[in-house]
Amino acid sequence: MATRSCDVLIVGGGPAGSACARQLARAGLDVLIIDKQEFPRDKVCAGWITPAVVESLELDCAEYSNGRVMQPICGFRTGIIGGTPVETQYPHVASFGIRRREFDDYLLRRSGARLRLGPPLRDLVREDGTWRVNGDISTPLVVVAGGHFCPVARAIGARHATEKSAAVETIIAAQEIEFPLTHEQRSECRINNGMVDLYFCADLKGYGWCFAKGNYLNIGLGREDNRRLPEHVEQFHRWLQLRGDIPRHLPGKFAGHAYLSYPASHRPLVSDGVILIGDAAGLAYPQSGEGILPAVESGLLAAQAILGAAGDYRAHKLEAYSAQLTARYGARSGPGIPRAANAPWPRLAQAFRQVLARPLLSSTWFVRHVVMDRWFLHAN
Numbered sequence: 001m002a003t004r005s006c007d008v009l010i011v012g013g014g015p016a017g018s019a020c021a022r023q024l025a026r027a028g029l030d031v032l033i034i035d036k037q038e039f040p041r042d043k044v045c046a047g048w049i050t051p052a053v054v055e056s057l058e059l060d061c062a063e064y065s066n067g068r069v070m071q072p073i074c075g076f077r078t079g080i081i082g083g084t085p086v087e088t089q090y091p092h093v094a095s096f097g098i099r100r101r102e103f104d105d106y107l108l109r110r111s112g113a114r115l116r117l118g119p120p121l122r123d124l125v126r127e128d129g130t131w132r133v134n135g136d137i138s139t140p141l142v143v144v145a146g147g148h149f150c151p152v153a154r155a156i157g158a159r160h161a162t163e164k165s166a167a168v169e170t171i172i173a174a175q176e177i178e179f180p181l182t183h184e185q186r187s188e189c190r191i192n193n194g195m196v197d198l199y200f201c202a203d204l205k206g207y208g209w210c211f212a213k214g215n216y217l218n219i220g221l222g223r224e225d226n227r228r229l230p231e232h233v234e235q236f237h238r239w240l241q242l243r244g245d246i247p248r249h250l251p252g253k254f255a256g257h258a259y260l261s262y263p264a265s266h267r268p269l270v271s272d273g274v275i276l277i278g279d280a281a282g283l284a285y286p287q288s289g290e291g292i293l294p295a296v297e298s299g300l301l302a303a304q305a306i307l308g309a310a311g312d313y314r315a316h317k318l319e320a321y322s323a324q325l326t327a328r329y330g331a332r333s334g335p336g337i338p339r340a341a342n343a344p345w346p347r348l349a350q351a352f353r354q355v356l357a358r359p360l361l362s363s364t365w366f367v368r369h370v371v372m373d374r375w376f377l378h379a380n
Contacts, residue, residue: 004032004136004137004138005030005137005138005139006030006031006032006114006137006138006139007024007029007030007031007139007140007141008021008024008029008030008031008032008139008141008142008143008306009031009032009033009034009131009133009137009139009141009142009143010031010032010033010034010113010142010143010145011033011034011035011121011142011143011144011145011146011150011152012033012035012144012145012146012147012150012278012280013033013034013035013037013039013104013108013115013117013145014043014104014145014147014278014279014295015057015103015104015107015278015292015295015296015299016145016277016278016279016280016295016296016298016299017033017035017108017111017143017145017146017277017278017299018033018104018107018108018110018111018113018299019056019057019107019295019296019299019300019303020143020145020277020299020300020302020303020306021033021111021112021113021299022107022110022111022112022113023299023300023303023304023307024113024303024306024307025111025112025113026112027303027307029306029307030114031111031112031113031114032113032114032115032116032137032139033108033111033113033114033115033116034115034116034117034119034121034133034134034137035115035116035117035118035146036118036119036120036121037117037118038117038118039104039105039108039109039117040101040102040104040105041101041104041105042100042101043100043101043104044174044175044176044255044256044257045100045176045257045291045292046176046209046211046218046220047097047098047099047100047103047178047213047218048073048095048096048097048098048196048211048213049095049096049098049103049292049293050094050095050096050290050293050376050377050378051093051094051095052293052378053292053293053296054096056293056296056297056300057107057296061096064106068098068099068102068103068106069097069098069099069102069213069214069216070096070097070098071096071097071098071193071194071212071213071214072093072096072194073093073094073095073096073097073194073195073196073211074089074090074091074092074093074094074194074195075087075088075089075090075094075192075194075195075196076088076094076195076196076197076198076372076376077195077196077197077198078197078198078199078200078361078367078371078372079199079200079361079362080199080200080201080202080357080358080361081199081200081201081202081208081235081236081239082202082239083199083358083361083362084362085197085199086361086362086363086364086367088364088367088368088372094372094377095196095377097193097196097211097212097213097214097218098213099178099213099214099216119134121133121134121146121151121152122134122135123135124142124151124152126272126273129272129273130273131273140273140311140313141273141274141275141306141313142273142274142275143274143275143277143302143306144274144275144276144277144280144281145277145278145280145295145299146280147259147278147279147280148171148257148258148259148260148279148280148282149258150280152274152280153267153276153280153281171226171258171259171260172206172222172223172224172226172258172259172260172261172284172289173222173223173226173229173256173257173258174220174221174222174223174229174256174257174258174259174289175220175221175222175229175230175233175254175255175256176218176219176220176221176254176255176256176257177218177219177220177250177252177253177254177255178216178217178218178219179216179217179250179251179252180215180216181212181215181216181217181247185217185247188244188247188248189244189245189246189247189248190243190244190245191212191217191245191246192212193212193213193214195211196209196210196211197209197210197211197240197245198371198376199236200357200361201221201223201232202357204357205223205224205225206221206222206223206224206225206232207221207222208220208221208222208233208236208237208240209221210240210245210246217246217247219237219240219246219250219254220233220254221233221236222289224261226258229256230254233254237250259279259282259284259289259291260279260282260283260284261282261284261285261286261289262282262283262284262285262286262294262329262330262332263286263330263332264282264286264332265281265282265283265332266282267280267281267282269281269321269322269325270315270318270319270321270322271315272313272314272315273313273314275302275305275306275318275321277295277298277299277302278291278294278295278298278299279291279295281298283295283298283325283329285375285378287374287375287376288375288376290376293378294329297328298325301321301324301325301328302321304320304321304324305318305320305321305324306318308320
């Protein structure tokens, strides 16, 4: 079997992998992206991006929106599930609703990388400083961008919540459904294409969302505690139906996915000849669970570190990437460092937060400047 070589192999064709590939290809490196799925493909995700994502990706909005969904969002309704929401309006576009199957495919095709889509990653062997992948790809560096369950991440030390390990991961789990709206469905419910509904669970361990983008409706809910997740999702969407916010009948079932928030992730970021980016590294924002902006930024920072390493991809030469992520997002707990949730006082603090949640989420100032500007839009 003939062996194909490349300067950098990226495992995963999502926004993290595409952003990294584009920077490396621009610098003249031969980059190969492999992904087990053909593109375009569906991706479980709420599917909205902030202006920071647009800027980081150097996205031409006029070009992208030609034939693709790019829904301007200028307002949000925020509250507790079952309660009365607060409405926040912005005089400018605060976010954009996109479809991940279109968004990811666009970024992948413009990356400038060679693509091998469809065949899964079967084996990964390191010999004399070089990786041999699937028996026919040779590369000195693997960029791991295959999401939370990426097999390469597991190969270098990641542990999932189902495994018995001192460094076991506590995941955030979510379920979501996205579907095209018929004329009848639009007429039977209150849908505003420029508005996103965000409702927190009563225990503050997660939130649900609902918004229309173009002719598509997206509904979902995510929680830090994934026990009884389907029950929470069912209660949320039934409540939305009773309010008349969404159609009486949903065409299909909710699909699930999982990810890690940055502070709680135990995953190593670099190893000899390896860099983890995006959800494979566990980089989602803890307050909102957003993963697209951290994915894109991590891909760009990884590309800087790779170019700075100048072909020497030993772990200590790649540590600039870890340092840049820490500078950008702060320190994370990591294995062996006690998590705050295990101490008695955070449980007391949680009780106080639950008491304060309703009055705080009824405050227009708090919702706008803390919940929206800081947690969800990252305006500051």
